[in-house]
Amino acid sequence: MTRYARPTTLDEALALLGEGAWRVVAGATDFYPALGSSPIRQDMLDINSIxxxxxxxxxxxxxxxxxxxxxxxxxxxxxxxxxxxxxxxxxxxxxxxxxxxxxxxxxxxxxxxxxxxxxxxxxxxxxxxxxxxxxxxxxxxxxxxxxxxxxxxxxxxxxxxxxxxxxATGGRSAFLKLGARRYLVISIAMVAARVTLDRDGRIEAAAVAVGACSAAAQRLRVLEAELQGKRPDDIEDVVARAPLDELSPIDDVRGSAHYRRSAAREIVARALLAAAADPQRRAAA
Missing domain, CATH: 3.30.465.10 (Uridine Diphospho-n-acetylenolpyruvylglucosamine Reductase; domain 3)
Structure with missing residues (x-):
């Protein structure tokens, strides 16, 4: 018989975890749909009351x-x-x-x-x-x-x-997601970018991460280094030349590996431009 526990303190939850193999759940928005019609076979540790x-x-x-x-x-x-x-x-x-x-x-x-x-x-x-x-x-x-x-x-x-x-909380950031429809969609590719500009308007630091194009999301460290010292107007050219070797996209029902790589390059450039844009221009857009 499976057990269900809903502790009210973290210490209580950690003590229970130390006693056996519990499945920790919070929103459980992935866990329950994955079950389908199968019964729950794991002991459940619900952390919503902590x-x-x-x-x-x-x-x-x-x-x-x-x-x-x-x-x-x-x-x-x-x-x-x-x-x-x-x-x-x-x-x-x-x-x-x-x-x-x-x-x-x-x-x-x-x-x-x-x-x-x-x-x-x-x-x-x-x-x-x-x-x-x-x-x-x-x-x-x-x-x-x-x-x-x-x-x-x-x-x-x-x-x-x-x-x-x-x-790591300096600068501005932007997120873009590409899917087969506008809402309730699993990504074909997605990108987050954070850009910090210096007093001259050049890129002091950039951070770029791509999801859905590898087994786990990847930072594009080579591209980040190439962007240092560049102006926002240079972003598209720098991204166009970047190898993006950190990515290893697959073919599946949502898109081919070739399409994912091409799409990732495009939305990387768009996310970086959005993150580097003047705040007033972003608000107007």
């Missing part, structure tokens, strides 16, 4: 997003412009009803190659806080998501927060 896992707070060095924070809460939070991509991605996570219950940590733990929140968090250099009853550790997002539906979670651990270094 208040300390919800909300966004600041520390001296980080902005901390609690694991149970929903995408609607992210979208409504007063965050710096560097988080614009994350807010735009939040609008793309399923329907409004799903955004109201789906959690940030759940999007990461599901580890889909097309998880909307991952590229936007990657350009913020986000790291995942993992806790068990014995220890706490922090992993950079690329070290946590290991591949399609694979993470670095250990037995007895759960994600308790996503931490964004304040050093």
């Amino acid at each position: 208040a300390e896992l919800r909300g966004i707070a600041g520390t001296e060095a980080h902005l901390v997003i609690g694991a149970r924070t929903t995408w609607t809460e992210v979208r409504r939070a007063p965050l710096p412009p560097a988080f614009d991509a994350l807010k735009q991605a939040a609008r793309e996570v399923g329907s409004v009803q799903i955004q109201n219950v789906a959690s940030v940590a759940g999007n990461l733990c599901n580890a889909s190659p097309a998880a909307d929140g991952v590229p936007a968090l990657m350009v913020l250099d986000a790291e995942v806080e993992l806790r068990s009853s014995l220890a706490t550790r922090h992993l950079a997002l690329p070290d946590f998501i290991l591949g399609n539906r694979r993470t670095a979670l250990r037995p007895g651990e759960m994600v308790t927060a996503v931490r964004v270094p304040k050093a």
Whole structure:
């Protein structure tokens, strides 16, 4: 017989995790549809009543997003412009009803190659806080998501927060997603970009991440280095020449590998241009 527990404190949840193989659920917007008509065969640990896992707070060095924070809460939070991509991605996570219950940590733990929140968090250099009853550790997002539906979670651990270094909250960001229709769509390709300009209007730093074009979202480190010192008017030329070797798209029902690579190049350029645009011009657009 399967068990169901709904602890009200994090300590209680971690103690339960240390006793057996529980499936941690929050919004469960991926878990229940994946079951189909099959019965639940795992012990369920529901973290929805743990208040300390919800909300966004600041520390001296980080902005901390609690694991149970929903995408609607992210979208409504007063965050710096560097988080614009994350807010735009939040609008793309399923329907409004799903955004109201789906959690940030759940999007990461599901580890889909097309998880909307991952590229936007990657350009913020986000790291995942993992806790068990014995220890706490922090992993950079690329070290946590290991591949399609694979993470670095250990037995007895759960994600308790996503931490964004304040050093990575400069500049502005943008998120673009390409799909077969406008709403409720799994991505063919998606891009998040964050750009910081210097006083002369040149690119001081750029961060670019592409999702749905590899087993896990990828930062385009070579392109980021090429963009340093360039002007926003140079972005399209730099992207056109970039090899994008970090990407390894596949052929599937949503698009061919060739199409995905071509589409990714185009929306990388568009996302970078949007992130580098003058704020007043962006507001007018």
